[in-house]
Amino acid sequence: MHSLQRKYTLPVFSVLILSLIFIMFLSGCGKQTSNASGSGKYETLELRYQGWANKVTYPELAQDLGYLDPIKLKWIGNTTSGPQDIQTAVTGDVDFGGAFNGAIVQLKGSNAPIKSVIGYYGVDKETWSGFYVLDGSSIKSAHDLIGKKVGMNTLGGHSEFVLKEYLRKNGLTEKEIEQVTLVAIPPVNTEQSLRQKQIDVAVLGDILRDKALERGGIHPLFKDYDLFGTFTAGSYVMTDRFLKENPNTAKKFVEGTAKAIEWARTSPREEVIARYEKIIKERGRNEDTSIMKYWKSTSVAGKGGLNSNKEFSVWINWLVKDGQLKKGQIAPSDIYTNEFNPYKKQN
Known part of the structure; x- marks a missing residue:
């Protein structure tokens, strides 16, 4: 059990750990996807990631719909939480990870070399x-x-x-x-x-x-x-290094995931649920498909997962009030980018 008081010893410890991770990352100890595996216009054709038990993520949906071709996802296991998932991305053990935007701001505030590239979950009147x-x-x-x-x-x-x-x-x-x-x-x-x-x-x-x-x-x-109210609450992140070395692959990943979000948003609910059930059955992880009937909405506020300043500034301000960030230490533009998202041109 942890009280809120005890929790405030946690960021200090986390910063120390993340600083060590950051040093390892810069020194080349972290694993990264090799460019040698790519061909043609894409620098790599494989993206490592962590999934969630009994759930279908939008990248997984994108792959099933063919939106990521010729890039394939490589599942390395299930994550235990968003903060764990994005820290795994920082260490280079996966190529992208997703978490609550406040956790991303917190990690960025400790100088982690990451960038949010697309929103993937949120809150709306159906999903909360x-x-x-x-x-x-x-x-x-x-x-x-x-x-x-x-x-x-x-x-x-x-x-x-x-x-x-x-x-x-x-x-x-x-x-x-x-x-x-x-x-x-x-x-x-x-x-x-x-x-x-x-x-x-x-x-x-x-x-x-x-x-x-x-x-x-x-x-x-x-x-x-x-x-x-309605807002995008969490995003997928990639490291600065991955984005620099694999811009075309990153663009394809974001494009495919964005299209999958919109497919789920605009398709009949029954069709989305049926697709999710099919994906879960085919991947053979001994999961329960019956819970898919409870799916209601994408809950993502921005079209195709587009992020906005307000979805990060609210948590920046929160962390400043909480004493975990200094005022002006980071800005929303330091944390996310919409440059790879095809729906950016439509807004």
């Missing part, structure tokens, strides 16, 4: 996360969270940022916020932990939220959509 309590719980407001435990998939990610914003907006002091305890719990165990009263609040989203609601007995204290 809620902070759930048991029916009959004494927790009715933000102040009731003082001294309580909140379970979420990872610390330093989307849910923590949203929670602290909710607490601040509802008048809690920093000392009171420090008394709210965060507990990192695997998403598949979060509902059970709430029902067994091991935690007081559970962050549930998408499929896990809907399945929990079907079982009843819980309700949301608040939702991230209530706080921020």
Whole structure:
């Protein structure tokens, strides 16, 4: 268990670790995709990545739709969290990784050589996360969270940022916020932990939220959509080195992923679900396809995953207020680029 107070020792530790990673990266210790494997206009024809159990990512959808051809994805395993995924990209063990934009800002603030190239998940009226309590719980407001435990998939990610914003907006002091305890719990165990009263609040989203609601007995204290409305919340990043050495491959990756996002946005929901089920069955990872019926929307705000300043500036400002970044240390333009996205010309 980690309280918000204890969490603020984490960025210092993370910066030290990331500094070591950065030094290894610059010295050439990190692995990178070899240009020798490419042919024709593309510098490499293989992109290594981490997936998610029981989920289909937009790059995976793009490959299945033929939008990445002749480039192929190489799955090296499943990630445990967004922050872990983008740190793996920094070390060169994968060629792209995805995470919550606040985590990307945090990593960039520690001088990690990365650039966000396309958004891939977000929040809208159909797809959102809620902070759930048991029916009959004494927790009715933000102040009731003082001294309580909140379970979420990872610390330093989307849910923590949203929670602290909710607490601040509802008048809690920093000392009171420090008394709210965060507990990192695997998403598949979060509902059970709430029902067994091991935690007081559970962050549930998408499929896990809907399945929990079907079982009843819980309700949301608040939702991230209530706080921020529709926005792109997370992006795929590539290292500066990869982008410099593989510009054509990077462009194809972004183009294909952007087209896949728009295919999912504009195709009938039943067709999208059927495609996802097919992809999961064909990749043979012993996964459950039944949860695909809960898919509702792409949740990506920008067309084709286009990013915008506001989707990074909100987290820059948050980290400045939190003392983790200095004012003016980084700007949104330092963090992301839309140069590879074909929908940039249409906006």
